[in-house]
Amino acid sequence: MKTRAPQQRRLQTRAKLLEVATQIVTTQGYSALRVEDVVEQTGVAKGTLFSHFKDKDGLLAVLIGAQVMGHLDQMEAKGVPHSIDEITHHLEPLLSFIGTDRVIFDVLLRYSGSTGAQVDEVITAGFVRQITLFASWLSEMQQVGIVRNDTSSEMLAEGIQAFLNHVLALWFCTEHDNIDTPSTALEPFLQVWLRPAV
Amino acid sequence: MKTRAPQQRRLQTRAKLLEVATQIVTTQGYSALRVEDVVEQTGVAKGTLFSHFKDKDGLLAVLIGAQVMGHLDQMEAKGVPHSIDEITHHLEPLLSFIGTDRVIFDVLLRYSGSTGAQVDEVITAGFVRQITLFASWLSEMQQVGIVRNDTSSEMLAEGIQAFLNHVLALWFCTEHDNIDTPSTALEPFLQVWLRPAV
DNA sequence: GTTTATAATTGACCATGGTCAATTTACCTT
DNA sequence: AAGGTAAATTGACCATGGTCAATTATAAAC
Numbered sequence: 001m002k003t004r005a006p007q008q009r010r011l012q013t014r015a016k017l018l019e020v021a022t023q024i025v026t027t028q029g030y031s032a033l034r035v036e037d038v039v040e041q042t043g044v045a046k047g048t049l050f051s052h053f054k055d056k057d058g059l060l061a062v063l064i065g066a067q068v069m070g071h072l073d074q075m076e077a078k079g080v081p082h083s084i085d086e087i088t089h090h091l092e093p094l095l096s097f098i099g100t101d102r103v104i105f106d107v108l109l110r111y112s113g114s115t116g117a118q119v120d121e122v123i124t125a126g127f128v129r130q131i132t133l134f135a136s137w138l139s140e141m142q143q144v145g146i147v148r149n150d151t152s153s154e155m156l157a158e159g160i161q162a163f164l165n166h167v168l169a170l171w172f173c174t175e176h177d178n179i180d181t182p183s184t185a186l187e188p189f190l191q192v193w194l195r196p197a198v
Numbered sequence: 199m200k201t202r203a204p205q206q207r208r209l210q211t212r213a214k215l216l217e218v219a220t221q222i223v224t225t226q227g228y229s230a231l232r233v234e235d236v237v238e239q240t241g242v243a244k245g246t247l248f249s250h251f252k253d254k255d256g257l258l259a260v261l262i263g264a265q266v267m268g269h270l271d272q273m274e275a276k277g278v279p280h281s282i283d284e285i286t287h288h289l290e291p292l293l294s295f296i297g298t299d300r301v302i303f304d305v306l307l308r309y310s311g312s313t314g315a316q317v318d319e320v321i322t323a324g325f326v327r328q329i330t331l332f333a334s335w336l337s338e339m340q341q342v343g344i345v346r347n348d349t350s351s352e353m354l355a356e357g358i359q360a361f362l363n364h365v366l367a368l369w370f371c372t373e374h375d376n377i378d379t380p381s382t383a384l385e386p387f388l389q390v391w392l393r394p395a396v
Numbered sequence: 397g398t399t400t401a402t403a404a405t406t407g408a409c410c411a412t413g414g415t416c417a418a419t420t421t422a423c424c425t426t
Numbered sequence: 427a428a429g430g431t432a433a434a435t436t437g438a439c440c441a442t443g444g445t446c447a448a449t450t451a452t453a454a455a456c
Contacts, residue, residue, distance in 0.1 A: 006403085007403065007404075007452065008452095009403090009405090010403075010404065010405095013405085034441090034442070035443060036443090044405080045405060045406040046406085046444080046445095047405065047445075048406075050444065050445080051405075055444075056442095109307075109367055110371070112368075150390075151390045155387075155390060156390075158387075159361075159390070162363070163357075163360055165367065166356070166360035166363065169310055173309065189353075189356075189357065192348075192353060192357070193357070193391065202433075204434095205422065205423080205433065205434075206422090207421080207434070208435095211435085233412075233413060233414085234411090234412075242435080242436090243435060243437055244413090244414080244415095245415075245436060245437070246434080248413090248414065249434075249435075253413075254413065254414085
């Protein structure tokens with residue numbers, strides 16, 4: 001199957017859609033995004049949006065993916081954590097971003113595990129990158145002896161991912177009448193998961 | 199606020215709704231459940247369904263909750279596992295039930311963490327019971343020395359929950375082109391999470 | 397410049413979940 | 427039995443995401 005390069009017009013339309021969607025999302029939040037609003041404000045028909053994005057979640061995934069990538073940049077810039085606590089600190093901005101809106105979490109979870117399948121997907125790429133980043137941290141931390149050494153850094157990285165999702169799920173379920181923020185709740189799990197045998 | 203006991207009629211209506219919904223779900227699967235179908239086959243108006251259940255997920259939660267409770271009964275009957283592997287075996291039926299349909303996972307996840315808030319909710323009750331069961335297993339296993347003793351059994355139980363959700367999320371994301379079943383994937387995580395320091 | 401093939405867009409239409417003012421039914425009081 | 431009151435039910439209506447045959451714009455071929 002041969003695919004032709006997209007025309008200018010299409011790229012412009014896509015850019016405009018994303019611009020409008022971003023605008024709506026930043027002023028009203030992710031949950032408030034309505035397909036109707038996006039197409040109306042973009043000045044385009046509804047069908048057009050769905051020819052650019054598989055579904056509403058596909059659009060959201062692009063928006064959210066961009067944010068996640070930004071956070072990953074920040075995290076990467078901070079360098080390898082010196083302690084398990086510091087992992088939590090590095091993660092805090094990402095966690096509180098996801099914690100602001102349930103739909104962010106939902107979209108991330110839906111696309112989370114597709115390791116390598118179609119890497120063009122922003123979310124997938126983000127997850128791969130995140131796991132890779134975690135693994136590189138952990139590998140170095142293992143060498144310094146502040147993280148357990150009896151299993152691979154990849155396994156440990158995936159575990160962090162699991163705990164991340166766990167505390168986020170709790171965060172949304174308890175309707176925030178909970179005292180712990182996601183990153184506070186994460187801390188003890190990481191300690192038990194990562195600390196070397198005594 | 200005083201609440202009067204529900205009348206016979208209401209109980210019958212609810213029972214009929216659940217009966218029909220169960221029928222649809224067992225023949226066509228959870229994803230195929232349509233509110234329209236349920237009310238039509240029950241011979242009742244749409245509004246009635248929503249006066250009995252908060253929303254479609256609320257209805258699903260009752261159906262799914264019943265199944266989960268059944269699985270918990272089975273698990274409880276099997277007694278305390280003798281090894282970490284055996285935990286996976288005990289969990290396998292529950293895991294493969296959840297693995298059959300994404301909506302089961304979604305509903306469970308949405309209601310998962312509401313620890314104690316309104317225990318009338320079936321799902322919440324199921325989760326509380328599950329965590330309690332895990333914790334009791336782990337506590338005994340800790341005493342025999344086959345599970346790490348450097349943290350509470352409740353913490354370990356919650357961790358199992360996190361890994362359960364993790365492998366299930368992976369299972370649905372990879373569209374099953376994955377070789378590992380959820381319970382196969384779970385095994386290594388439990389080993390690393392639970393095994394005592396060497 | 398005309399023709400032609402394919403990319404891009406359109407918008408009427410559909411599917412499905414959910415709401416709520418109005419109506420009917422059941423129960424209690426006198 | 428009549429009347430009153432709250433529970434239970436109704437169904438027309440709405441909100442929102444998504445589809446697809448038909449139409450229009452673009453670029454390549456001649």
